[in-house]
Amino acid sequence: MAKSIDVSDLNIYYGDFLAVEGVNMTIRARSVTAFIGPSGCGKSTFLRSLNRMHEVIPGARVEGKVMVDGQSLYDPGVDPVSVRRQIGMVFQRPNPFPTMSIYDNVLAGKRLNAKRLGKKASDELVEKSLRGANLWTEVKDRLNKPGMGLSGGQQQRLCIARAIAVEPQVLLMDEPCSALDPISTSAIEDLIHELKSDYTIVIVTHNMQQAARVSDETGFFNLKATGEPGHLVEFNPTKKMFSNPDEESTEAYISGRFG
Amino acid sequence: MAGTVQESPTEPDPGGPGGSVVTTDDGGSTGRVGDRVFAGLSVGSAVLIVIVLAGVAIFLLEQGLPALGNSGESAYGKDNIWAYVGPLLFGTLLAALIAMIIATPLAIGVALVISHYAPRRIATAFGWLIDLLAAIPSVVYGLWGINFLALNLVPVYNWMGDNLGWLPFFEGPVPNSGRTMMTGGIVLAVMALPIITAICREIFAQTPKMHQEAALALGATRWEMIRMTVFPYARSGMFSAVLLGLGRALGETMAIALVLPPSVLVSLNLITAEGASSTIAANIANNFGNASGSKVDTLIFSGLVLFVITFAVNFLGRAIAARGQVKG
Numbered sequence: 349m350a351k352s353i354d355v356s357d358l359n360i361y362y363g364d365f366l367a368v369e370g371v372n373m374t375i376r377a378r379s380v381t382a383f384i385g386p387s388g389c390g391k392s393t394f395l396r397s398l399n400r401m402h403e404v405i406p407g408a409r410v411e412g413k414v415m416v417d418g419q420s421l422y423d424p425g426v427d428p429v430s431v432r433r434q435i436g437m438v439f440q441r442p443n444p445f446p447t448m449s450i451y452d453n454v455l456a457g458k459r460l461n462a463k464r465l466g467k468k469a470s471d472e473l474v475e476k477s478l479r480g481a482n483l484w485t486e487v488k489d490r491l492n493k494p495g496m497g498l499s500g501g502q503q504q505r506l507c508i509a510r511a512i513a514v515e516p517q518v519l520l521m522d523e524p525c526s527a528l529d530p531i532s533t534s535a536i537e538d539l540i541h542e543l544k545s546d547y548t549i550v551i552v553t554h555n556m557q558q559a560a561r562v563s564d565e566t567g568f569f570n571l572k573a574t575g576e577p578g579h580l581v582e583f584n585p586t587k588k589m590f591s592n593p594d595e596e597s598t599e600a601y602i603s604g605r606f607g
Numbered sequence: 608m609a610g611t612v613q614e615s616p617t618e619p620d621p622g623g624p625g626g627s628v629v630t631t632d633d634g635g636s637t638g639r640v641g642d643r644v645f646a647g648l649s650v651g652s653a654v655l656i657v658i659v660l661a662g663v664a665i666f667l668l669e670q671g672l673p674a675l676g677n678s679g680e681s682a683y684g685k686d687n688i689w690a691y692v693g694p695l696l697f698g699t700l701l702a703a704l705i706a707m708i709i710a711t712p713l714a715i716g717v718a719l720v721i722s723h724y725a726p727r728r729i730a731t732a733f734g735w736l737i738d739l740l741a742a743i744p745s746v747v748y749g750l751w752g753i754n755f756l757a758l759n760l761v762p763v764y765n766w767m768g769d770n771l772g773w774l775p776f777f778e779g780p781v782p783n784s785g786r787t788m789m790t791g792g793i794v795l796a797v798m799a800l801p802i803i804t805a806i807c808r809e810i811f812a813q814t815p816k817m818h819q820e821a822a823l824a825l826g827a828t829r830w831e832m833i834r835m836t837v838f839p840y841a842r843s844g845m846f847s848a849v850l851l852g853l854g855r856a857l858g859e860t861m862a863i864a865l866v867l868p869p870s871v872l873v874s875l876n877l878i879t880a881e882g883a884s885s886t887i888a889a890n891i892a893n894n895f896g897n898a899s900g901s902k903v904d905t906l907i908f909s910g911l912v913l914f915v916i917t918f919a920v921n922f923l924g925r926a927i928a929a930r931g932q933v934k935g
Contacts, residue, residue: 399824401824404819404820404823432823432824432825432826433825433826434826436825439817439820439821439824441817443815443817444821445818445821445822445836445839446839446840447839447840448839456825456835457825457827460825460826461826507821510821511824511825514825514826
């Protein structure tokens with residue numbers, strides 16, 4: 349189910365503006381890959397290019413290749429909608445659908461596939477997904493209550509349950525804990541650890557301790573200079589990144605001597 | 608600045624603390640005067656609106672209620688006042704209903720094109736075009752309806768009469784002028800379209816980006832995304848938009864006065880001249896000039912009925928819209 353991603357010479361544009369330049373990396377299946385770097389360096393943009401979500405912004409486009417298990421995401425014949433069904437995404441701010449119950453939120457993606465789900469199959473999928481997101485025990489008695497009634501951390505786990513309910517091959521997380529308190533953050537981090545046995549996880553984070561805690565490999569993005577495009581400075585196993593990075597600027601950023 | 612400082616302490620009421628704050632800095636005291644002036648203006652406007660509304664209601668009640676006993680000559684030849692006002696009310700509601708059935712899906716579609724489908728530059732221009740529809744005077748709509756639309760619709764009505772004639776709505780016979788209930792409804796639909804479209808597209812455009820992205824990231828197509836996020840978010844707003852359009856359709860006078868023949872009857876047949884009952888507003892416009900004595904009261908009473916209906920529709924709509932908001 350989980351798949352690896354090969355990125356080669358990827359340039360990402362917003363109109364004429366080159367936002368991210370020349371990214372090469374291989375994201376291993378069933379592992380957690382973290383992206384760190386200062387704000388505006390293109391790590392979120394890069395993440396969104398992995399499931400073609402950046403195309404939602406008018407004028408955004410890419411050059412280069414993104415291969416998921418040998419299939420290029422940007423082939424002319426590939427429908428971005430089917431890409432997004434295989435590569436799920438969790439956003440910075442929890443965004444359960446406000447008019448839907450917890451139950452319906454979990455099933456939202458599955459129902460898009462147009463196949464009618466029986467009551468029993470639906471119930472099972474909801475339980476499995478909520479258990480997968482470590483939320484089941486907290487919400488099992490109020491599945492028909494609105495998803496917006498949950499706390500921020502619970503909402504974010506609901507969003508993760510919604511994403512894994514469609515059984516994606518890859519799960520992209522764009523700063524999933526930045527709007528959460530430390531306890532909720534810790535719950536999500538535990539969850540990431542568990543999910544990695546089934547999914548390929550890519551996470552963007554501003555929190556370097558978090559990257560060190562949850563990821564197997566880390567990519568450091570930076571701007572060459574103000575106004576220049578962002579690029580991948582270094583991509584290495586997390587242990588190496590945080591103890592003995594190849595690049596001096598990585599070390600400077602990680603140790604807080606940034607500039 | 609100095610002038611305002613000196614004036615401001617003299618402005619507040621003597622009972623207030625104004626007298627003792629002569630020495631406060633100018634920013635504070637002018638701000639306070641500004642607050643009072645603004646509060647006075649807004650309260651005044653609010654009260655004025657209520658007074659105007661009450662005035663209209665009182666006028667209608669006072670002048671219209673005496674007509675309740677009218678019959679025969681003073682009720683334009685009908686047995687009693689309801690036999691006269693009833694069909695007009697029916698015509699009003701029917702024309703407005705046809706207009707809403709046509710305008711609502713069209714307006715929502717157009718609003719979606721502008722807010723979610725068309726490239727931004729085209730969408731803006733298209734939005735202006737739709738707004739321009741609202742700027743056309745209703746008498747022009749009436750002339751267009753009678754001299755262009757009605758005549759061009761005759762073949763369509765003939766086809767409807769031939770093929771859908773088994774439905775009571777489309778029985779025929781079709782008049783050569785094309786001046787039918789259906790034509791009136793279509794003209795009203797075009798007139799209500801810009802209001803509904805403008806409100807819908809504003810609400811659609813306000814749908815939170817994060818929810819739209821959530822749907823797209825799950826693999827929703829654009830239409831699925833709209834169904835999952837835009838419509839639930841905009842539901843109560845869409846309802847209000849339709850109601851405002853309905854308000855325009857109910858009260859519209861000139862276009863209907865020109866398009867519909869001035870008859871007073873109840874019929875569901877939409878494509879005959881005989882089946883076209885005039886509306887309350889158009890009927891008042893047609894007859895008020897020649898009316899005298901108790902006939903004036905009769906017409907004013909019909910106006911009262913329209914007033915009550917419009918009021919009720921608005922109240923109902925607000926109640927439903929408010930209920931929808933709680934859910935959302």
